[in-house]
Each structure stands twice: as C-alpha cells, then as structure tokens.
Amino acid sequence: MSAAIRALLVDDEVLARLALRQALAAHADVAIVGECGNAVEALQAVKALAPDLLFLDIRMPGMDGFKLLHQLRPQALPMVVFTTAYGQHALRAFDAGALDYVLKPIDQARFDQAMDRMRRHWHGLQAPVANPASVGHLQRISVRVGEHIRVIAVDAIDWIRADGNYVQIHADGTRYLHREALSHLLDVLDPARFLRIHRGVIVNVERIREVHPLFNGNAEIVLRDGTRLDLSRRFRAGARAVLGLP
Template identity: 75%
Template sequence: MSTIRTLLVDDEVLARLALRQALAPHPDVEIVGECGNAAEAMQAMAALAPDLMFLDIRMPGLDGFMLLHELKPDALPMVVFATAYGEHALRAFDADALDYILKPIDQARFDQALARVRRHWGARQAPGPGAPAAKAAVPAQRISVRVGEHMRVVATEAIDWIEADGNYVHIHVGAQAYLHRETLSGLLATLDPARFLRIHRGTLVNVERIREIHPLFQGNAEVVLHDGTRLNLSRRFRAHARRALGIA
C-alpha cells in the first residue's frame, strides 16, 4: 500500500506537534505540510493534493467546516477532525469525516482512527479489473461506533447482523442496534468473509448466529438466528449462502 500523504491544519503549534508525535509510530503516513489557518490550508491543498487531512474546527477566519465547504468535493482528501470540542461530532460525520478525535490526544484512540483511515485508503487503492491482486488486508477485529458524544468499540465477532440504511448501517449486537456511518459494501470489505455472509442486498449476517434456514416460495428463504430474529435470504444470494454454510 502506498504512503498516505498527510496535511496538518491547526492554528496551535503545540497541537500540530501533538499530531506529529501521535503519527510517529505510523511510518506509512507522511506529513507533507502544516497549516495554521484555512487560507493556508486551501493553498496547501492546491499545491500538495494530500490524501489525508487532520483538521481543527475552531481557527481564526474560516473554521474547519467552512474550509471543507470551500473545497471542491472531488478535491477533498480523507478528513479526521482533531479538536478540543466534543459537541461538533455529529456535524463532523455529516461532513463525511472519517473520524473525530478529542484533544488532548489519546494514543490508543488515535491508533483506532488510523486503522479506519487505512481501511478507506486500501479501498481507494484497490486495483481495477485486470490488475494484479494485492495481498488481502487483515479483517477488522473491532468497529468504533458513535453513541451520543462517545465512541463505543464493538468486537466484530459480537455482531449478530447488519442492515443497510443509505450511507449508514444498523449494527445489531444482542438487544442493541448502533447507527454507523458506513455503506454496507464499504463495511463488508473490511470484515472477515469467513464470518460475515451477505444474504440480501441490504443484509449481512454473522454465520455463527444462524440457527435455521427455512425455504420459501420462488427460490427465496428465511434465515433464523439464535435469538429468533428472522431475515430474508434472497434468491440472488441463496447459492452463495448454501456453499458458505455447507448446505447440500
């Protein structure tokens, strides 16, 4: 995987130093520039075309959200907000930010954000048809989901099933359902294919949770989970499900 060229945008020198220190254990991330305000950042974007931007929110002049609004959508890099203010988290995800880190930076939390960045970067770098296949990425073991103003870390093996909802998914874990900003296809690319099975255009299921499969009319079927949840297995995905589950 190629180096992730990164721009740091924060009006505080010490904050940019903290980002540098947090990035030090990540040799695949190259810092190509630092900016103290939005005007400098717009110039740097045009000159450097970074792949990733760590962005503060409150800065002199244009704030971080206004900066993103001024940039052309096709020129936007991956964005991780790094700020001292937790109240802007939902707005940040609405702006398509990959993650939202609070200052002072916690290294473990920062490393989680970098893992998320790498998954998206890997999807961007995926070879097109006819290109040599790259070495498969290690499946995600955990997913960070937002609960109010906090992030909750969910082990992927604990997930029962996942349903699509536009550019979001609902991740079902026992009696809980977490709304997560990720497309179903994007999330599927990060999960273990030996554990998660697509049974419908909008549904993934943890195969360890499947108890029964009931045939229905016209080639469709119903998947019953251990907790009694019933999910539709569409005809389109039935042959693949039979192979994955060892059904004769």
C-alpha cells in the same frame, strides 16, 4: 515498540498544514510522512508513500477532497480524517467513510478526540487473530453511545442493517446506530465470517441456526436468538458457497 502511524497532510493552505503539525505534536505515535498542497499531488503521494492516515481538506483548487477519495482504490484507502472550515460537509464526509471530521481553526481537545477514535480503529485493524484467513480484516468497531465510545468486537455482532446514512449493528442483544456506510463495512469485514444476505443486510454466519427455502429462490434465515431475516435470491449463490446450501 509498535510502528508509528504514518500520516499524510493534504491542504492547499500552508498555515493549515502548520496547524495540523502543531496539533499532531501531542501524538507521538503518529509520524508525518508528507504534505501536499492539492489533490493531484496527494494522489501521487498516497501511491508512493502508502500512508496509514490521511488528513484531508475538502475545498481545494481543482479536485476537492471527495473526488480525491473516489480516485483511490478501496484496498489502498488509508484512514481518513477530514479537516475543513465548512461544517455543512459533515454528513457527506462520514458517508465517504471518514473516521472523523475536524473543523478549522483546530481545537486541540476536539482534535485529540478524533485521534482517539482513529487510534481505536487502528488497533482494531492491527489486532492479531487466531484465524490466519482473517488477518487484515476489521476486528473491532468503535460506536458512539451518547457521550461515550463503545468498542464492539466483530465476533459479538449478530447482524447489521443499513439505515440511511447509518447502519444498525445488532450485538449481544443491543442495537447500536453507527454512522458508517454498509459498503465500507463490506470492504473491511472478513467475508468468511460475515455474509451479505440482502442489499442492506449483513449477518454473522456463526449466528445462523436455520435456513428456510421460500418461493422464487428466496429464503428466510433464522438466527440463534430467533431473529428472522430475508435471504434474497440475488445473494443466494454467495450464501450457498459459504453455508454449503444445496
């Protein structure tokens, strides 16, 4: 039996935390390890309890939910689901790396959808891999396609490009638009398998077929499917180390 997903509830309203507890009652694989009424308490609780999942209100006295996330070290950041009564913060919440955004008062069906998304992400993080160097790195990405969720194995990804508040994920000949910050993907993807070649581009090193040197230290990378991508001079050193370039 797998260990429970350990959750911390952060909301300055007692009734809101009670509503979260009631909504979580339908999810037996989640264990509530603590509650906090403000962001200062939450900072201490995250450090002490190391929760896997954070249910986080946005508007709280003093430090708000976004500032709380900025105070946490990226490597210590749990999965985050924002819970708030204010829908206008949705875009910023996803930009901050949240898995989902649930409006209050909580609708159980919508909450369950958020939990399903969280669970898919969690299983991707926990999935065993053959290469020990990849342990702890993301193995799957869940992408919304219309009314459905497509689960993409990271091994199937050819390359990724930043696109405003989204990223374009190119995998198996298909382009998926996914609300995720490129910087967050860089934190969770295996750096031995995914190489940053430009400020807004990551490429799967297994898909690289050729590298063509250009002027001024830049280069062009050609993938197996013929896709051509720029390797900027800024990231040439990292490519040299990973690809063994001269």
